[in-house]
Amino acid sequence: MSHFQFTSQAQTAFQSRFAEQFTVAQAVREQHGRDESREAPVLPDAVLFAHSEQDVIDALRLADEYRVPVVPWSAGSSLEGQLIPVHGGISLDVSGLNRVLDVQPGSFQATVQAGVTYPELNRQLRREGLFFPVDPGAEASLGGMASTNASGTAAVRYGTTRDNVLALRAVLPGGEVVNLGSRARKTAAGYDLRGLFIGAEGTLGVITELTVRLYPLPGHVAALRASFRSIEEGAACAALLMGAALQPERLELIDAGEIAAVNEYLGRDYTVAPTLWMEFAAATEEALAGTLALAGELCGESGGTGLEAAYTEAERAALWEARHKAYYAITAQHPGHAFLTTDICVPLQQLPGMVAYTTALCREADVDASLVGHVGDGNFHMTFHAAPDDAGRWQTIHGIYDRMVTRALECGGTCTGEHGVGLHKRGHLARQHGDSLQLMRRVKAAFDPHGIMNPGKIF
Amino acid sequence: MSHFQFTSQAQTAFQSRFAEQFTVAQAVREQHGRDESREAPVLPDAVLFAHSEQDVIDALRLADEYRVPVVPWSAGSSLEGQLIPVHGGISLDVSGLNRVLDVQPGSFQATVQAGVTYPELNRQLRREGLFFPVDPGAEASLGGMASTNASGTAAVRYGTTRDNVLALRAVLPGGEVVNLGSRARKTAAGYDLRGLFIGAEGTLGVITELTVRLYPLPGHVAALRASFRSIEEGAACAALLMGAALQPERLELIDAGEIAAVNEYLGRDYTVAPTLWMEFAAATEEALAGTLALAGELCGESGGTGLEAAYTEAERAALWEARHKAYYAITAQHPGHAFLTTDICVPLQQLPGMVAYTTALCREADVDASLVGHVGDGNFHMTFHAAPDDAGRWQTIHGIYDRMVTRALECGGTCTGEHGVGLHKRGHLARQHGDSLQLMRRVKAAFDPHGIMNPGKIF
Numbered sequence: 001m002s003h004f005q006f007t008s009q010a011q012t013a014f015q016s017r018f019a020e021q022f023t024v025a026q027a028v029r030e031q032h033g034r035d036e037s038r039e040a041p042v043l044p045d046a047v048l049f050a051h052s053e054q055d056v057i058d059a060l061r062l063a064d065e066y067r068v069p070v071v072p073w074s075a076g077s078s079l080e081g082q083l084i085p086v087h088g089g090i091s092l093d094v095s096g097l098n099r100v101l102d103v104q105p106g107s108f109q110a111t112v113q114a115g116v117t118y119p120e121l122n123r124q125l126r127r128e129g130l131f132f133p134v135d136p137g138a139e140a141s142l143g144g145m146a147s148t149n150a151s152g153t154a155a156v157r158y159g160t161t162r163d164n165v166l167a168l169r170a171v172l173p174g175g176e177v178v179n180l181g182s183r184a185r186k187t188a189a190g191y192d193l194r195g196l197f198i199g200a201e202g203t204l205g206v207i208t209e210l211t212v213r214l215y216p217l218p219g220h221v222a223a224l225r226a227s228f229r230s231i232e233e234g235a236a237c238a239a240l241l242m243g244a245a246l247q248p249e250r251l252e253l254i255d256a257g258e259i260a261a262v263n264e265y266l267g268r269d270y271t272v273a274p275t276l277w278m279e280f281a282a283a284t285e286e287a288l289a290g291t292l293a294l295a296g297e298l299c300g301e302s303g304g305t306g307l308e309a310a311y312t313e314a315e316r317a318a319l320w321e322a323r324h325k326a327y328y329a330i331t332a333q334h335p336g337h338a339f340l341t342t343d344i345c346v347p348l349q350q351l352p353g354m355v356a357y358t359t360a361l362c363r364e365a366d367v368d369a370s371l372v373g374h375v376g377d378g379n380f381h382m383t384f385h386a387a388p389d390d391a392g393r394w395q396t397i398h399g400i401y402d403r404m405v406t407r408a409l410e411c412g413g414t415c416t417g418e419h420g421v422g423l424h425k426r427g428h429l430a431r432q433h434g435d436s437l438q439l440m441r442r443v444k445a446a447f448d449p450h451g452i453m454n455p456g457k458i459f
Numbered sequence: 460m461s462h463f464q465f466t467s468q469a470q471t472a473f474q475s476r477f478a479e480q481f482t483v484a485q486a487v488r489e490q491h492g493r494d495e496s497r498e499a500p501v502l503p504d505a506v507l508f509a510h511s512e513q514d515v516i517d518a519l520r521l522a523d524e525y526r527v528p529v530v531p532w533s534a535g536s537s538l539e540g541q542l543i544p545v546h547g548g549i550s551l552d553v554s555g556l557n558r559v560l561d562v563q564p565g566s567f568q569a570t571v572q573a574g575v576t577y578p579e580l581n582r583q584l585r586r587e588g589l590f591f592p593v594d595p596g597a598e599a600s601l602g603g604m605a606s607t608n609a610s611g612t613a614a615v616r617y618g619t620t621r622d623n624v625l626a627l628r629a630v631l632p633g634g635e636v637v638n639l640g641s642r643a644r645k646t647a648a649g650y651d652l653r654g655l656f657i658g659a660e661g662t663l664g665v666i667t668e669l670t671v672r673l674y675p676l677p678g679h680v681a682a683l684r685a686s687f688r689s690i691e692e693g694a695a696c697a698a699l700l701m702g703a704a705l706q707p708e709r710l711e712l713i714d715a716g717e718i719a720a721v722n723e724y725l726g727r728d729y730t731v732a733p734t735l736w737m738e739f740a741a742a743t744e745e746a747l748a749g750t751l752a753l754a755g756e757l758c759g760e761s762g763g764t765g766l767e768a769a770y771t772e773a774e775r776a777a778l779w780e781a782r783h784k785a786y787y788a789i790t791a792q793h794p795g796h797a798f799l800t801t802d803i804c805v806p807l808q809q810l811p812g813m814v815a816y817t818t819a820l821c822r823e824a825d826v827d828a829s830l831v832g833h834v835g836d837g838n839f840h841m842t843f844h845a846a847p848d849d850a851g852r853w854q855t856i857h858g859i860y861d862r863m864v865t866r867a868l869e870c871g872g873t874c875t876g877e878h879g880v881g882l883h884k885r886g887h888l889a890r891q892h893g894d895s896l897q898l899m900r901r902v903k904a905a906f907d908p909h910g911i912m913n914p915g916k917i918f
Binding site for chain 2: 104105106107108109148149150151155159160162163167172176177178179180182183184185186187188189190191192193195196198199200211215216239242243245282283284286287290291343345346347348349350377378379408412413414415416417418419420421425428429432433435436437439440442443444445446447458
């Protein structure tokens with residue numbers, strides 16, 4: 001049970017400040033009681049829609065005064081239960097902070113409010129010939145992406161959200177506003193509290209603005225597909241491609257089951273086999289041709305067949321749409337089932353072994369699971385599924401998951417490459433960072449002495 | 460006055476544990492009482508030479524118990540007084556932790572002890588066709604580079620030390636060992652304490668090991684030089700080159716005075732004029748030729764003349780040696796003078812204006828100063844000099860410096876791009892991050908409750 005209480009005094013204080021921006025309506029609370037994880041929903045006591053930074057300031061001032069838990073909420077697309085208000089309190093919806101405040105093309109940066117989604121930012125940037133490269137899928141907001149250090153298919157080339165946020169503004173419990181980082185490309189001015197906020201899953205404060213890095217849209221781009229006899233073979237080819245320093249823009253591994261699911265879900269006709277989806281860019285057509293030729297050669301040497309290139313923007317968009325919707329395609333195949341997705345990430349050299357180990361575990365236990373992965377980063381996702389009440393099957397699945405985490409940690413990897421800890425991975429985090437967990441708790445207390453920010457997450 | 464005391468009990472405890480590794484010899488203390496800044500030396504009470512991580516653990520256990528300040532020391536090349544033991548105590552020399560522990564070429568990473576220098580690491584990596592790209596100059600150690608988030612000429616392409624340290628091991632006050640970050644390329648597992656340690660200037664604990672990112676040595680490389688009529692014109696050209704997304708490996712601006720100094724110091728014959736030194740790399744000779752042609756064109760359009768390319772490794776090494784020794788060349792020209800180097804970094808678009816503003820301030824005050832800069836990052840250094848006792852001149856210099864910082868902060872930049880805060884920039888840091896300084900202090904207390912780690916620095 002939570003030690004927090006949402007008292008009538010607290011409710012009155014919020015209502016008198018926020019009027020109709022503050023609601024206890026059941027339907028709104030239900031909408032804010034879940035995310036895209038399979039964690040059980042929990043309703044917040046109330047939902048507060050912030051329209052301005054001042055709203056966030058006043059909300060955190062009142063929340064700290066009345067000891068009310070606050071869960072920052074925006075696109076609702078987190079995957080590990082980060083948004084579920086397990087201790088009740090207020091779901092603070094900042095999706096209304098949705099303005100692109102400033103674009104400085106010559107400095108390759110834009111300043112946006114936290115509720116701006118990355119697809120919306122990219123729509124607004126197109127006329128400048130620039131883009132923001134981190135693409136976790138869904139219609140994720142930049143504040144949320146920063147809070148989970150999200151990445152996605154382009155991280156292999158451009159890094160994660162942490163690598164692409166120069167500066168941020170955040171409101172701390174009590175209502176204090178801090179400006180962290182610098183709009184300069186690099187800074188050595190004191191502790192990197194910017195980096196600390198990124199990946200903190202809303203447990204330190206609420207991000208209201210971010211200055212992000214932009215990149216020129218690459219000149220000449222092509223996507224490439226190759227099929228493999230086994231998923232292990234595809235993973236080994238990915239490691240080989242990375243070793244050749246071809247600098248792919250994207251490098252994704254998808255198993256045969258996912259391909260079949262995507263074909264059905266989106267009406268495509270991709271060859272049903274373990275597949276690498278790649279994307280390469282270059283400044284000139286000739287340079288691109290050279291890169292594609294070398295990539296094709298390496299695929300062939302690794303057992304890849306059916307090599308196909310896609311040059312038009314429409315073809316490429318279709319391919320990456322398929323990749324981004326792979327999860328939904330799998331879930332559509334198993335109506336009524338619950339789903340669990342892992343997020344192991346290991347040093348590149350360890351990837352083929354990790355994939356082989358995982359598929360062997362599933363085969364031995366006769367567990368149906370599908371694999372997709374940002375394999376250029378050593379990161380892949382297994383999606384498990386079973387009827388929600390099939391306790392035996394879930395026990396088997398969790399056993400496999402635990403052994404995957406153990407193996408990933410043994411070879412220097414992490415239990416989460418990009419989804420974060422949330423509710424679900426607290427046990428895994430304790431195994432991975434047991435030696436510094438107490439330190440993380442002390443850091444949390446330095447920001448949030450009353451523990452009102454997204455309690456129950458990470459730790 | 461310091462509230463710390465190095466008692467005879469403390470000394471006895473250290474001596475009985477460390478025997479001849481622990482010394483109070485004057486000459487050794489003098490060697491550890493300064494760095495490359497112009498701050499006045501202060502002698503530590505003692506110097507302790509660590510040969511192993513266990514030595515560091517025991518040192519921090521005793522130091523915490525006896526409340527003895529500890530200043531981690533390795534290459535001695537910090538620039539802002541970071542190494543000066545202003546509160547006395549022990550200078551903990553970890554330069555003996557100098558082993559490369561593990562190189563994993565297939566994962567593009569190496570694990571090293573903190574005292575390994577980056578040139579030494581690169582010597583050992585050569586046979587693998589890999590390199591570690593961060594090059595701050597001097598014979599900096601990787602532990603020290605992490606502690607100041609050092610960067611240098613290649614940061615424009617490969618980022619700073621923070622971007623290139625995947626994981627680290629550190630010893631906390633009291634002797635606890637923590638493993639921070641992950642050897643995977645990306646992680647979302649809890650707070651980024653790795654990133655927090657990087658740039659913390661030894662105020663949180665002592666780094667003993669680092670896992671760093673490696674890159675393939677680029678295939679085809681050329682350096683390019685161009686002269687300009689004014690330093691402002693060179694800065695504008697740098698911004699133009701960056702805007703064209705040519706992805707230079709290096710992009711350095713050097714003023715005429717520095718060129719003259721380098722010519723004299725190293726016996727070179729570079730054209731004495733404001734100059735851009737650039738380096739470009741590509742996978743093929745043709746791609747490189749294309750890049751060089753475009754770069755040359757842009758230089759010409761910006762008023763650049765005397766374009767010269769250098770293709771051999773010897774020529775390029777000579778060029779970057781000249782750049783790395785520019786500071787020593789200037790100091791050699793003014794025997795008996797003291798020197799002060801700024802480290803402003805601004806968003807790229809603001810760079811030409813910032814350079815023009817700075818040179819105008821110097822001209823108006825009739826102050827002789829020289830400019831070199833990592834201008835692709837928006838980062839440049841002015842080196843001021845005067846007789847140490849010329850109070851009037853130093854007042855003028857500090858006035859200019861303050862106005863530079865004010866202007867840099869106004870346009871979203873930072874008072875330090877790569878040198879850190881140390882003793883010298885504490886006032887500047889307070890202006891830049893006044894709103895989060897208290898938060899930084901609370902974070903410090905979470906790691907170091909007795910305040911023994913490098914007291915007097917940053918804050």
